[in-house]
Amino acid sequence: MRNHRILTLTSVQNEKVKAFASLLEKKHRDRSGKFLIEGVHLVQEALLAGAAVETVVFDAERGIPNELEDLLAESSCELVEASPSVMAKCTATDTPPPVFGIVAKPDVDRQTLYGEDSLVVVLDGVRDPGNVGTIIRSADAVGADAVILGRGCVDLYNPKTVRSTMGSLFHLPIMEGDLAELLPEAKQHGIRLIGTSLQASDTCYSYDWRGAAWLLLGNESSGLSDQTLVQVDDSIIIPMHGRSESLNVAMAATVVLYEALRQRRYLS
Missing domain, CATH: 3.40.1280.10 (SPOUT methyltransferase, trefoil knot domain)
Incomplete structure (x- = not known):
């Protein structure tokens, strides 16, 4: 993979985790110009479309989803493995997905x-x-x-x-x-x-x-x-x-x- 290393996040008090979780709120999405995508399919579609995926976070206990391995190997995005508690804090579904991404909002001509x-x-x-x-x-x-x-x-x-x-x-x-x-x-x-x-x-x-x-x-x-x-x-x-x-x-x-x-x- 192009990523030189995989960052590990285990604490929900980590500042990076707080920044990810803040994107669940509109004011923080507006301020940062970024948004969250949840689940294998959305991350896959974003990578295939060449969207500005900045970070991909996956559940450390489940590993990188097979569907994303090749795409992530070609991507320069930051790759993070996270504890289940971090995955739960940063996503909006009752059952946390195995992966989520941080994407920059696109500019439309x-x-x-x-x-x-x-x-x-x-x-x-x-x-x-x-x-x-x-x-x-x-x-x-x-x-x-x-x-x-x-x-x-x-x-x-x-x-x-x-x-x-x-x-x-x-x-x-x-x-x-x-x-x-x-x-x-x-x-x-x-x-x-x-x-x-x-x-x-x-x-x-x-x-x-x-x-x-x-x-x-x-x-x-x-x-x-x-x-x-x-x-x-x-x-x-x-x-x-x-x-x-x-x-x-x-x-x-x-x-x-x-x-x-x-x-x-x-x-x-």
Whole structure:
């Protein structure tokens, strides 16, 4: 391995351990520009994607997971073995994972958002970590260009959000930003802003998703904010023929994104 040595941490009072554990809180993530990833799959995805993994910590009693040995052999990240008590202090799950990592938050080049055929998902006040994670996974699955989390959304780097992305966090640009600034900027680049509305005349299937389009999705209970609604260019509705009153925001996002994919990639 490139690591000259493996650091051993056994005490939860160690300053390095306290620094790791502090990343469970948003204020410390914001201050440090770093976040935690938990479990073999997320660490594996981060390393495969070339994310800025600074440290990988594994349970000394269980050893380095087999799935990570080759990746860590090629990585220059710090490698730490830790006692089970340290693993428990630094992770947010009831059963501590065998490994966790410390990753630097990425910088997103805003110009990547404004491509002539860009498909971007914009979240406005979506607060449930599971919904945000599922939307990011769906955006990744259809090959969307980016996801934007506006103010009022759950923290992207909340451990629950990170886990719910299942690694898709590392596969496409995701940024947190001020929609009051980003949406008018998108319009200046000729991008259509599309929201959902029960009063829309276009369905998600009749609407033309080809060309640059940003899909705007609002809060689970109240929808898009008034400030965002005034920026919407076009509205669509997801047709429903059964008795269900509505889809949750993550399901709605997935339905619409796959229709956009169908039109963009599979129309002859």
